[in-house]
Amino acid sequence: MGEADEIMNKIKQNNTIPLTDTRKKTQGTAFSILGSISLSHLLNDMIQSLILAIYPLLQSEFTLNFIQIGMITLTYQVTASLLQPLIGLYTDKHPQPYSLPIGMGFTLSGLLLLAYADSFPVILLAAALVGTGSSVFHPESSRVARMASGGRLGLAQSLFQVSGNLGSAFGPLLAAIIIAPYGKGNVGWLSLAALLAIIILLQVSQWYKMQHHATSRHVSNTLPHPRFSKKMIIRSFIILLVLIFSKYFYSHQYQQLLHLLPDPEIRYFSAKCADSSLCIFVCCGLFFGLAFGMGGIGAAVLGYVADKTSIELVYKICAFLPLLGIFTLLLPNIENKNEKNSTIY
Known part of the structure; x- marks a missing residue:
């Protein structure tokens, strides 16, 4: 009781939970939760990367033109990217711990629908479901990674990011091994990965719910942070958006060059x-x-x-x-055909 009273006194004085106390409270569970959410991130991004990886298969099976392939990409990107900030805005105000397995449920539905799609509109719907699953997953999973960090935010974010990169690398590989030789129907087998992620995320959501209830009774933020003016926050946010734009602008161009x-x-x-x-x-x-x-x-x-x-x-x-x-x-210069x-x- 003495230690608890001391923590509460510090909360009342600073409106924050001391970083050392937070680490003590999360030290036993942080890495297990961080590992679980990172594994789920790997599975999610592995599934997401399948959409692009099976474009040649879809094109040959449904004789798609470039406009139709572009429509698939547009549908996926709108639901996977543009929808994400809206979901993040809502969950910031109304945290939804069980949105993690629900989002993966969208992905699971999209995979099964894609496996048995018999027309172009059904493919678009499947791409939209998979993209929606990604939009629901990422905001809350990032929040969980931060909560499980115990103050080691750089380590937590890097582990979370590495798992996503690995998943993006495994997706095309699995597409080449499991789907390409046997046809689009084998996409259904990868729904097992989504099912595994749902099971993991149910456990993570229970931990997330308990952490949210524990912190909401005391203080809205568990880690101390400096206070900045609204003008400074807006300016910093714009700079970060510019950095993200520049990074992904040239990185996606780089990926296109790799294709060529x-x-x-x-x-x-x-x-x-x-x-x-x-x-x-x-x-x-x-x-x-x-x-x-x-x-x-x-x-x-x-x-x-x-x-x-x-x-x-x-x-x-x-x-x-x-x-x-x-x-x-x-x-080397390979444009000269005479050489x-x-x-x-």
Whole structure:
């Protein structure tokens, strides 16, 4: 009772729970919950990445044109991305612990519908359901990762981010192994991953509900934070949005270039291979595997740096990383068709 009274006195004085006390209260459960929500993030992003991975299969089975493929992408992106801030805005005011398994239920429904889709409108509906599941999952799962951090926000966010990157890498791989050789119907098997995520998220939601009730009786925020003016908050928020825009603008362009790269470059370098098609796929796998792998490692390393130093240093590091693109000047020139058979150094 003495320790509890001391904590309550500190809450009344500072309107915050001391960081050391918070860590003591969450130390026993933080990593188990963080591991569970990270695993769920892996499963969620693995399923999400399947939509793009099976585009060639959908195109050949339903003879889709580029406009229809664009409609699938638009439907998915609107529900998976643009809907997400609205859900986050609502759950900020009205936390919904059990929205996590409910969101994964949308994803499960979308997978099953996609597996048995027999027309283009049904594919659009399936993409919308999978996207909606992602929109419901991400805001609350990020909140859980923060609650389970015990104050180690950089570590928690990096683990959470790494799991998502791994899931995005596993999705196309599973599509190539499970779906491509046997047809679209095998998408249904991946619904087992969504079912597993629902089971995990039910346990996480129970913990989330208990934590929410425990903190709401005392204080709205469990971690101390400096107070800034409204003008400063708005300006900082705009700067962060610009950073996110610039990052994803060039990263998505980079992904498109990776799709184009195998055709002119990899075909040239794999031309002397006994099975050039195999070499092409191996090289493509190397590029994409390295891209996603570096994303995961980068998230972990930068999270550690943020915890040990400051988030400002991480921003500075990330701001200068695109300068590595200057090494593309060292790539060989393969546009000259007269030099196809010459040796390139």
